[in-house]
Amino acid sequence: MAEYLGERESGVERLRWAVRSWQLTAAMWTRAAMAYRASFALMLVANVLITSLDFVVVVLMFQHTDRLGGWTLPELGLLYGTSAFALGTADLLVGSVDSLGERIRAGTLDVMLIRPAPALSQVCAERFSLRRLGRPAQATAVLAWSVSAVRVDWTWDRVLLLAALLVSGTVIFSALFIGGATLQFWWGEAKELQNSFTYGGATLLHYPPTVFAKELVAGVTFGLPLAFVNWLPLLHILGKPDPLGLPAAFQFASPLAAAGSVLVAGVAWRAGLRAYRGAGN
Amino acid sequence: MALIELEDVARTFTIRAKVGRLRRERREVRAVDGLSFTVQAGECVGYIGPNGAGKSTTIKMLTGILVPSAGRLRVAGVDPARERTRLARRIGVVFGQRTTLWWDLPLRDSYELARRIYRIPDARYRANLDRCVELLELGPLLDTPVRQLSLGQRMRGDLAAALLHDPQVLYLDEPTIGLDVVSKVRVREFLREINTGAGTTVLLTTHDLTDIEQLCGRVMVIDHGRMVYDGGLDGLHATGQSERTLVVDLAGPSAPIEVPGARVVKVDGARQWLAFPAEDSAAPIVAAVAAGYPLLDLSVREPAIEDVIARMYAKVPIG
Ligand SMILES: Nc1ncnc2c1ncn2[C@@H]1O[C@H](COP(=O)(O)OP(=O)(O)OP(=O)(O)O)[C@@H](O)[C@H]1O
Ligand SMILES: [Mg+2]
DSSP: OOOOOOSOOOHHHHHHHHHHHHHHHHHHHHHHHHTTTHHHHHHHHHHHHHHHHHHHHHHHHTTSOSOBTTBOHHHHHHHHHHHHHHHHHHHHHHGGGGGHHHHHHHTHHHHHHTSSSOHHHHHHHTTOOGGGGHHHHHHHHHHHHHHHHSOOOOOHHHHHHHHHHHHHHHHHHHHHHHHHHHGGGTOTTTHHHHHIIIIIHHHHTTSOGGGSOHHHHHIIIIISGGGGTTHHHHHHHHTOOOTTOOOGGGGGOHHHHHHHHHHHHHHHHHHHHHHOOOOOO | OEEEEEEEEEEEEEEEEEOSSSOEEEEEEEEEEEEEEEEETTOEEEEEOSTTSSHHHHHHHHHTSSOOSEEEEEETTBOTTTTHHHHHTTEEEEETTSOOSOTTSBHHHHHHHHHHHTTOOHHHHHHHHHHHHHHHTOGGGTTSBGGGSOHHHHHHHHHHHHHTTOOSEEEEESTTTTOOHHHHHHHHHHHHIIIIISOOEEEEEOSOHHHHHHHOSEEEEEETTEEEEEEOTTHHHHHTTOEEEEEEEESSOOSOOOOTTOEEEEEETTEEEEEEETTSOSHHHHHHHHHHSOEEEEEEEOOOHHHHHHHHHHHSOOO
16 A cells, blocks of 8 residues: 655644645635636726725815824825735735634535545635735735835845745734634634734724724734734834834734744644534434 | 554543523533544454444544544554644545535546645555546546546546545445445445455444445444444344244244243235344244244345444444
8 A cells, every 4th residue: 555654744844734734725725716707807906996995084184184193194005005005915925714614514624534635724714815815906006106106215034034024014913813813712702802813903094003092002912913914013114203102123023023923823734723612424 | 454443532522502592501412422442453343333422523533634532543653633634645535525626627627736745755646546537437528527426436536536645444424425335335346345455444433234244354333432342243143133934834823922931013815024132043932933923934044234223323322
């Protein structure tokens, strides 16, 4: 009998296999969606239009004022663009994990667990659809405009920090999606709570920290690490004072916060799988 | 070589039920309660028991889906819950109640995905697929979207999907559920070929005892999470205290026959049914009846396996 087991795999190989499994699953869903191709373009356009409304609201606010909490429109554009990009990309890559509860109830998680691919990769790629490119695409457009319109000298440290925050922000939101969805192993209705972390959190980050109460800002710095997605690094890029008066190191700490979030989400996911009780038949 | 080993395995579920308006009560269900058994390579084992006995829970622990609450499990040299993905390459699983196939895609696409996910070498994949297609007559179905397949066709598709990577063990949880007689026969023939021809170890749960009679040399019966019988099919009769029936036709209606070693269970005009332990000889009973009653005709009926098992289920104390 043939065996294709290989030796014990290293961490890198396991990560690579997790990504590969995600790709294979996503490719299957993309093909499955082709069966309904006609609606694809329509949904993509609708998606861009609907997500654009968020920013239209911001622009309308600036009809009556030229500053909000001390921030100009292009500065808000940076907030909006970075937050929406990070959320949208995370949603594209792992957002489907939020229907974990449905997968559990329908018994399809069992089916994923018998394949030699990480269940998390399969759940994240479930219902993968390029239609979800709408949000990151629209965010990129807003970001491009803001970068050119804002009064900032784009020195290399600022450019690097912007790139780092986009990646870290995407990772932080991904960890929030996964960590939040993990609650559904214990509590079937946790989806709403998780959506309020992710989608709610992203909307919060569309506005400057100065318009919110200090307690809230502290909460999303030391609790859910949302402030690291864009608030803190943008303070450095835009040369603004920190409303909490934290050390400047916080403004560069987004990658660390991202790594920490991934660790917590990973541990939670493993605990969730151990607590998994099956669909019941 | 022992391929599956369980030692004192238990799995409990905590159920929170509402009692009254506000109070919630936690209750423990022992779905599997101290189960130990071993399955050797190449065996075909029937795993049966009434609804809720713990069969599916056992299979889920053997695949690594569920973590056991206590005890030790080993399948193909691996602890299932700790090394689930590693084990996945060595086992095949078919759930009668749900499919592993991709609903909106042609059957062929599900197999292609299996090839990549299980990293099946090309030549092996082609050989295995060809064999399954031939044995299960899947040829005309390969390009049909799975959602358009009938239940029997889909089950055949699932069987093939579970076997493309040459698993050492095949678990089947109610593989014949909902199938018509013809489909059942075909599935059984295929499983026999997989077990005796290819030497794959098979563990099968079912409520259709014909599956067991036709496929399994060994049967394990569980109830309330505990093993109540493990052995050959014929041994079930002794354990189940089954009874044979003597059907007697007398010259005319009469009072219930009274002979030692048998009791009347039914009277219908001139015909009477007498039950006696399956392991006893029928001869002295027949002689006693013939001596005391106007006997016209008689026949002996062997116990049906269904009855034996039903009796066994009923006998187990509820705990
Ligand atoms: N996820 C779960 N949560 C709570 N209880 C469960 C769960 N899964 C199974 N049980 C309970 O565990 C017991 C065993 O269930 P299991 O599904 O293993 O039985 P089974 O032998 O497969 O029955 P059937 O023949 O009906 O399929 C039942 O009492 C069932 O209610
Ligand atoms: Mg079952």
